[in-house]
Structure formats: C-alpha cells, structure tokens
Amino acid sequence: MSIFEAILLGIIQGISEFLPISSTAHLTIAGNLMNLIPEGQPELWTAFVAVIQLGTLISILIYFSKDVINISSDFIRDNFKLKLKYGEQSLNSRLGWLIAVGTIPIIVAGLMMKELIEGTITKNLYVIAASLIIFAIILAMAEKAAEQKRNMKNLRLADSLLIGIAQAFALIPGASRSGTTIAGGLFVGLKRSDAARFSFLLSIPAVFTSGIFELYRAFHYLNYTMIINLVAATFAAALSGYFAIDFLLKFLEKHSTFIFVIYRIALGLLVILILLTNII
Numbered sequence: 001m002s003i004f005e006a007i008l009l010g011i012i013q014g015i016s017e018f019l020p021i022s023s024t025a026h027l028t029i030a031g032n033l034m035n036l037i038p039e040g041q042p043e044l045w046t047a048f049v050a051v052i053q054l055g056t057l058i059s060i061l062i063y064f065s066k067d068v069i070n071i072s073s074d075f076i077r078d079n080f081k082l083k084l085k086y087g088e089q090s091l092n093s094r095l096g097w098l099i100a101v102g103t104i105p106i107i108v109a110g111l112m113m114k115e116l117i118e119g120t121i122t123k124n125l126y127v128i129a130a131s132l133i134i135f136a137i138i139l140a141m142a143e144k145a146a147e148q149k150r151n152m153k154n155l156r157l158a159d160s161l162l163i164g165i166a167q168a169f170a171l172i173p174g175a176s177r178s179g180t181t182i183a184g185g186l187f188v189g190l191k192r193s194d195a196a197r198f199s200f201l202l203s204i205p206a207v208f209t210s211g212i213f214e215l216y217r218a219f220h221y222l223n224y225t226m227i228i229n230l231v232a233a234t235f236a237a238a239l240s241g242y243f244a245i246d247f248l249l250k251f252l253e254k255h256s257t258f259i260f261v262i263y264r265i266a267l268g269l270l271v272i273l274i275l276l277t278n279i280i
Helices: 003-018 023-033 042-063 065-081 091-112 114-118 125-145 157-171 177-187 192-218 224-254 258-276
Strands: none
Touching (some): 003 023, 003 224, 042 065, 042 224, 091 192, 125 258, 157 192, 177 192
C-alpha cells in the first residue's frame, strides 16, 4: 500500500463513516479494486479499517467537543458528587446514561461475533451488496414511519436501547453505523438532525473500543511503512470526517435521507452486476 492509497482510503473512511452509506462497503470495494485486501490474512484488513476509524473518532470529539465535555462533567457531578436519581439529573448527565445503555448491544454482539467479523465473510462483496440494498429499504421504511416530533431531550432509556440494537446491526458489512442508528432514531420519533446527532455521540464508545483493540492487535504487523500509512489514513479520515459530520447535520435540517437510500440501492446493484461480469 502506497501513502497515496492510504490517504485515499482515509478520505473514503471519513466521508462514508458519517454519511449513511457504509464505510465498510466503500472501503472493501476500494480495497478490492486496488488489490489491497490480503486473501490469506483478512484480519490485517480488518485491523487497518478499525484503526483508521480512530480518525473518525477524532473528528467526532473535535466537532462535539463541548457536548463531550459537558456530558462527561455533568455525568460525574450528578452521579458521583450529588448522587441524584436519574429523573433529577441534567440533560447532559442523562445523555451519558443514554449513550452507555445504547452501547451495550454492540459490545455484546461484537464479542459474540468476533470471529465472524474478522473472517472473510465481512469482506464478501455479495454480502455487502445485499446489505447495502436491504438496509437502504429499512432506512426508507424509517423515513416513511418517522413522526419527527421528538428531540434528544425526550429520549428514554428504552429508546436508547432500541437505537443501540440498531447500531449493533452495523456489524453486518454494508449496513452503515450511521445509517442503522439514524433509522433507529427515526423509528422512535426523533427529528432527522437529532437522530444523526445522537447517532454520532453514540458511536464514540464503540469506535474507541474497536479502534484501540485493533491498534493493539496491529502492533504485531507494524513496520515503518505501515505506521506511516496508518497515520496518513487516520489524519485523512479525521479531516474528511469532520466535514462529513457538518454536511450531514445541516443537510438533514431540510432534507430527508432518501438520496442516500437511492445511492445505496444503486451501488448495491452495481456491485452485483460487476461481480456477475467478473470485473472484481
């Protein structure tokens, strides 16, 4: 892998992580086109993808820095200093609980599906193409069912758990973490921009955990060239991810997610067509 290819993958990661179009799908397609996915060691590609996700984590932490600081400080104050009951806590402190509860499903699913996630099936383009289409339809159903009357102030722990379960489906390649969680938010009645905002905040623990774990595992394979490539890709993911977050939040203030639904279906069908003609 050249540094140019690493930067390109980082840009793809940053953009597709936050738009509901699946970063796994786009990285896997790009990796296959550039012949970068080692056939005998798929775990190397999984580690690379997970590590550069730390770039998108950086973009979230920078973009939502005030939210992260306020949620953390209020959570500590209300639960450990003041020892308030959940209903008496501030919005930021309750958001801390909502994020914690919403993170449980993906942790459980991740541990149960660890070997499957690291295996070849998650790089299978037929699986990815089918997932792009199926979860596009689910996102369209969420749009149709959405009442969009609630914001994050109205979220309950049960709502967060449901959105967290939706996030766990993002372990399926091609599903899209932002896509599944935004759909989950729409199903529980959130406005589009609030569904996206909560989706991004909810992703912080999961992305941090998987990225750090895979970074630790990747130390076994690291050499000077790979370190340079990882740093370049991570920086590119952070920069492109920041702009992707800003774009999507502003876009969803006035528009639906149907443009992403159409894109996902078109991409899924294109991948199937390419596979059937043996181009990839």
